[in-house]
Amino acid sequence: MPDKQSPVIILGGGAWGLSTALHLSRSGYRDITVFERAETIPSPYSAAYDLNKIVRPEYEDPFYTGLALEAIEAWKTPLFGPYFHQTGYIVATTGAAPPKAVHHLQAALETIQANPVFSSKITALNGKKDFQDFAWQFSGPLHGFRGYYNRLAGYAHSSNALHAVWLHLAASGVKFILGDRAGRVEQLLYDKDLPIANRRCIGIKTADGKVHKSATTICALGAHAASLIPSLGRFTMARCWSVAHIQLNASEVDLLRGLPTTNVRDLGFFFEPDPETRLFKLCPLGAGYTNTLESGVSLPPADRLPPPQDFIPAADERKLRKLLQEVFPWMADRPLVDQKLCWFADTIDSDFCIDFVPDTQRSLLVLSGDSGHGFKMMPTFGDWVVSLLDAGEQTEARWRWKDVDTRSLDWAAAVSWRIGETRELKDLIAEKKR
Ligand SMILES: Cc1cc2nc3c(=O)[nH]c(=O)nc-3n(C[C@H](O)[C@H](O)[C@H](O)COP(=O)(O)OP(=O)(O)OC[C@H]3O[C@@H](n4cnc5c(N)ncnc54)[C@H](O)[C@@H]3O)c2cc1C
Structure with missing residues (x-):
């Protein structure tokens, strides 16, 4: 079972990052910090920085x-x-x-x-x-x-929902580091003593040069995530x-x-x-x-x-x-x-990716692939991340990390x-x- 006292870092204070912070906090995690490059939430870099998003249940x-x-x-x-x-x-x-x-x-x-x-x-x-x-x-x-x-x-109303959840989390003890220097994550840091096939993410470096250590790092950067995890950009x-x-x-x-x-x-x-x-x-x-x-x-x-x-x-x-x-x-x-x-x-298939990044000893998670339909899930999304941390593996095949390169497909x-x-x-x- 995960140690709920150890530091968790969430990259990105958009719809999924905030939802994850909310559900981790509700389920007893005590040391959560969200890094967000914008000065305030909602961030103009978020896909949810908008007046409104459709909330509908019909899917194929x-x-x-x-x-x-x-x-x-x-x-x-x-x-x-x-x-x-x-x-x-x-x-x-x-x-x-x-x-x-x-x-x-x-x-x-x-x-x-x-x-x-x-x-x-x-x-x-x-x-x-x-x-x-x-x-x-x-x-x-x-x-x-x-x-x-x-x-x-x-x-x-997506911008207002992000703003309200941010205020709620800040009042509940979740820490926020905001701004284009202090809050912008430039690099994921890995334990140098371990081989690359078995590496461990030990924290992040922000644009102001500071290092922040974590036990678990959760990347929720929306469209920007492949800038830190390039292999994500294959699918x-x-x-x-x-x-x-x-x-x-x-x-x-x-x-x-x-x-x-x-x-x-x-x-x-x-x-x-x-x-x-x-x-x-x-x-x-x-x-x-x-x-x-x-x-x-x-x-x-x-x-x-x-x-x-x-x-x-x-x-x-x-x-x-x-x-x-x-x-x-x-x-x-x-x-x-x-x-x-x-x-x-x-x-390619509009499925989300909610999984551990392979070969990181479950130290790094990625929440990506919203495929333009992820905002409606904001109130419940973070609960799936809590389940993933509890289970130690993604049991839902649709949401697993895909070891394929889909870029040249139709x-x-x-x-x-x-x-x-x-x-x-x-x-x-x-x-x-x-
Ligand atoms: C035009 C449009 C219409 C849409 N319509 C709908 C709809 O009707 N219904 C629906 O359910 N969904 C809709 N969506 C999808 C929805 O907006 C996304 O699914 C949702 O916002 C995804 O949340 P996220 O947290 O993954 O990413 P985002 O909300 O984009 O959040 C990513 C966050 O990461 C931050 N960030 C980026 N880089 C860094 C960095 N280096 N360091 C720190 N922070 C960083 C950003 O500032 C941002 O706050 C739409 C999307 C678009 C673009």
Whole structure:
């Protein structure tokens, strides 16, 4: 059994790092320190630095459906409840959707239809009138829209949830070392007396040159993890998607209050507007963009913010304007503000990686491969890390470290959500300059 008094270091105060600190602390670990390169939490480098994220239980794999249902229950508990909004969830395809998008919707729907929890919670939608029964504000033509409404799902305010969990942990005795020098981890340190095949991680070095010793080191750096564990970059890939917003006025926010979270699989998704900032967030759907370095590993650009990523590609803007023309034509020509590319850690099969790094004598864990669907699990995620430490090995095959190089494989064919073509960030930047 792990020694709960010995020092545990968590790298990264994003969704999974904070959840891990929360569950370790709840299960009796007494010496936990989180290192985070941002000055405050939420960090602008976190994939969850955002107004909102979809919280939905439908997956093609019923394993994740079960986990997401547990997470939804945990979203309703006192610490997380203020940030969870069960607005319902509309999933649709347009009449022009590619077959892959239609299949993805059907496959996800089948997993929940087969689950008795959903029997009274799902309604099939076919045509404009059906959609307006659940979202009367949809004033556009909705050409060929088909899909369903799921009453169980909604969204969570991700930045506010991170902030609240950080404050809660700091008050419960978890230590935080923040900032681009003191909190930015530059190196993992290994015991020099041991052979490389049997090495032991004994701590970290931060950008201010300080060494911090640990018994257990947990790497939760999201898209950035392969910068410290390069072999992870053989089967996880930093990938980004576009995010943009429309600035609404007070009466427009009122108009859209209570709007179900809506995901049009061949165009993009949106949420009810944020009452505080009056921003209406939109994300186009697609295969995303990578930043492949000479080493063959994809990582987010190392530059400090604002990075060369405060824009969205022209093709994504067209997709979002098409989405607005179909659903809210009155917004379709508004400026898209606060544009950004947001990075996550993708795996070919969309499975998470929650495991010990091989040949480190269980001294180093990596929590990676969120594949763009990991935020919803924030209330429960850390419990899986506690179980891993208790068991001493990953019993869930999906989440094991993969000793394979997936970089040259066909990622688009591997899962049904990756629709369209992946492009490189450098090509997008060149296109923008033209
Ligand atoms: C555009 C977009 C939309 C998404 N939508 C959804 C959704 O609708 N639903 C959903 O469930 N999930 C969604 N996700 C995925 C979700 O955001 C991630 O699964 C989740 O944030 C992963 O958490 P993490 O802790 O692994 O990484 P992150 O939250 O990215 O945290 C990593 C942390 O590490 C820190 N860090 C990085 N390098 C260092 C360093 N060297 N030293 C110290 N700290 C460092 C960063 O500052 C950051 O705080 C989306 C992701 C994106 C990009």
